[in-house]
Amino acid sequence: MTAILSIDDLTVDIGRPLVKGVSLELHPGRIQGLAGESGSGKTLTSLAVLGLLPRQARTGGSIRLGDTEILGKRRRELNRIRGRRIAMVFQDPSSALHPQLTVGHQLTDHMRTHLGLNRADARARAVEMLERVAVPGASDALGRYPHQFSGGQRQRISIAIALACDPDVLLADEPTTALDVTVQAGILQLLRELATERELAVLLVTHDLGVMSAVADEVAVMRDGRIVEAADRATLFASPQHDYTRGLLAALPGSRIEPEARTDAETRTEGDDA
Numbered sequence: 685m686t687a688i689l690s691i692d693d694l695t696v697d698i699g700r701p702l703v704k705g706v707s708l709e710l711h712p713g714r715i716q717g718l719a720g721e722s723g724s725g726k727t728l729t730s731l732a733v734l735g736l737l738p739r740q741a742r743t744g745g746s747i748r749l750g751d752t753e754i755l756g757k758r759r760r761e762l763n764r765i766r767g768r769r770i771a772m773v774f775q776d777p778s779s780a781l782h783p784q785l786t787v788g789h790q791l792t793d794h795m796r797t798h799l800g801l802n803r804a805d806a807r808a809r810a811v812e813m814l815e816r817v818a819v820p821g822a823s824d825a826l827g828r829y830p831h832q833f834s835g836g837q838r839q840r841i842s843i844a845i846a847l848a849c850d851p852d853v854l855l856a857d858e859p860t861t862a863l864d865v866t867v868q869a870g871i872l873q874l875l876r877e878l879a880t881e882r883e884l885a886v887l888l889v890t891h892d893l894g895v896m897s898a899v900a901d902e903v904a905v906m907r908d909g910r911i912v913e914a915a916d917r918a919t920l921f922a923s924p925q926h927d928y929t930r931g932l933l934a935a936l937p938g939s940r941i942e943p944e945a946r947t948d949a950e951t952r953t954e955g956d957d958a
């Protein structure tokens with residue numbers, strides 16, 4: 685399978701080495717998880733892909749989008765790629781959305797800039813996107829402001845904006861961490877469906893292996909700037925190789941691991957509870 689995004693031996697140094705030779709591949713329709721404790725270098729890795737590292741950061745290695753090297757590109761060149769071919773969703777949907785602009789304004793601006801759509805076509809596509817991410821009353825929602833929506837709906841709107849220009853790659857950094865547990869599952873399910881139906885390659889960054897077990901196809905675990913373990917989801921959860929990964933798994937309440945990744949006994953217990 686050809687990778688749409690290849691990170692090869694990435695290093696990031698900001699006064700000291702913080703990312704120390706990370707390699708990862710993202711494939712269309714697949715969700716690649718990047719797990720690890722706070723401070724392990726997950727966010728710096730995704731910021732490197734977006735070209736949003738602090739100016740003083742020194743980088744090494746390679747990040748290729750298709751055949752194009754994007755690591756070290758000028759910000760102006762990256763602006764064309766960011767939002768159009770690589771989109772992002774962050775932890776806090778409120779900070780990703782402008783509080784004083786309507787949802788419609790934010791969705792259509794983005795499409796008019798990147799896709800060159802006229803006002804009517806952009807509006808029609810905006811309604812379609814909001815319907816797809818299941819924001820209720822999509823047409824009316826265009827005229828409303830972010831604060832008029834719940835946290836979960838705001839994250840759905842951020843996802844609609846991120847995907848409006850049909851990117852190849854979506855970087856989702858802790859996309860459900862700020863949300864109630866009851867809302868998290870719906871957002872993760874949505875990401876899963878969108879990855880599959882839009883052939884979207886997703887990098888899902890989270891410290892939460894429960895979230896990871898719900899949707900990731902492959903999981904890489906980072907510690908202190910390095911990937912210490914990488915495997916498909918079932919393998920990683922069934923037989924973690926590294927002590928660090930075992931530790932992370934042990935710290936999880938059993939109920940947070942998705943049934944597929946559990947032992948038979950655990951799955952039966954869950955069935956009994958239901």
Ligand SMILES: Nc1ncnc2c1ncn2[C@@H]1O[C@H](COP(=O)(O)OP(=O)(O)OP(=O)(O)O)[C@@H](O)[C@H]1O
Binds near residue numbers: 702720724725729
């Ligand atoms: N601008 C910066 N200058 C110096 N050090 C930084 C900077 N940004 C991050 N770091 C350091 O780099 C390391 C990795 O940070 P990073 O944000 O990538 O971790 P993370 O795994 O995403 O954790 P979290 O989940 O807390 O964001 C941390 O030790 C952090 O303190």
